[in-house]
Amino acid sequence: MTMRVLALDTTSPEGSVAIVDDAGLGRVEAPLGDPSRSHAERLPQALLDTLTHAKLSLSDVDVFGVVSGPGSFTGLRIGIATVQGLALTTGRPVVAASALDLLCLAAAAGQEPGTTVGAWIDARRQDVYAQLQRVVQPSDGYESRLLELDAARVDRPAAVLADWAARTVMPEVLVGDGAVLHAGLLPDSLDVRPIPALAGVLAQWALARAREGRTIAPAAVRPVYVRRPDAEVARDGLARAGLAARESSG
Numbered sequence: 718m719t720m721r722v723l724a725l726d727t728t729s730p731e732g733s734v735a736i737v738d739d740a741g742l743g744r745v746e747a748p749l750g751d752p753s754r755s756h757a758e759r760l761p762q763a764l765l766d767t768l769t770h771a772k773l774s775l776s777d778v779d780v781f782g783v784v785s786g787p788g789s790f791t792g793l794r795i796g797i798a799t800v801q802g803l804a805l806t807t808g809r810p811v812v813a814a815s816a817l818d819l820l821c822l823a824a825a826a827g828q829e830p831g832t833t834v835g836a837w838i839d840a841r842r843q844d845v846y847a848q849l850q851r852v853v854q855p856s857d858g859y860e861s862r863l864l865e866l867d868a869a870r871v872d873r874p875a876a877v878l879a880d881w882a883a884r885t886v887m888p889e890v891l892v893g894d895g896a897v898l899h900a901g902l903l904p905d906s907l908d909v910r911p912i913p914a915l916a917g918v919l920a921q922w923a924l925a926r927a928r929e930g931r932t933i934a935p936a937a938v939r940p941v942y943v944r945r946p947d948a949e950v951a952r953d954g955l956a957r958a959g960l961a962a963r964e965s966s967g
Contacts, residue, residue: 723778724920727756727796728788728816733916736771739924745771746917756795782923784915785813786941787846801935810932812923815941817848817869819918824890825852835888837895840871845895847877871944874899
């Protein structure tokens, strides 16, 4: 029986949506449109257009996928809420994945075992979200088996590079808009690649997960922030300031 996945990425300004099946019948992948408009404005029409192009309805989708971060806090919340709503409405399960994991999977496609691959996403404030993995067992598509060498983190690009160099785990392939943005810091020998449309990467990977029964309920999806949201940082700062004021007045 054919299995179909509809996957969505709203962690980047561009965003993307994709539909993939496991019978080789087709693959539809598209950006969400003009990145100067919000995801909330573009998403409904992009979903309808993608389903129409694939000649499918929501009831034909077996699994929904969503990129759960890191990235734009507002964007990823819109994407997660949308997929949760669609999955709840249709009674379908969900597959969620980190953008960093997906970038490493994309970088690992076609690479030999032992190849070190990394992901850098522009985190603004002159930082990058970074992760480093090694190909353990390659396979077709986006099902490569990877070993984590450096967990998801947010830091200055130079600091990440210095740490990786000190541990002698420099990547051979580095993927993401952060890698392109900070290419001047990187060795010339490093294969630097732009960020692909993550919805397509996720849809292909989600098929493998779904075939193994490794899906989750819609309510179980959790955002991957890596960096704490600004609202939390501001709230903690106000709490500390209030505590200090009470202590000084007492």
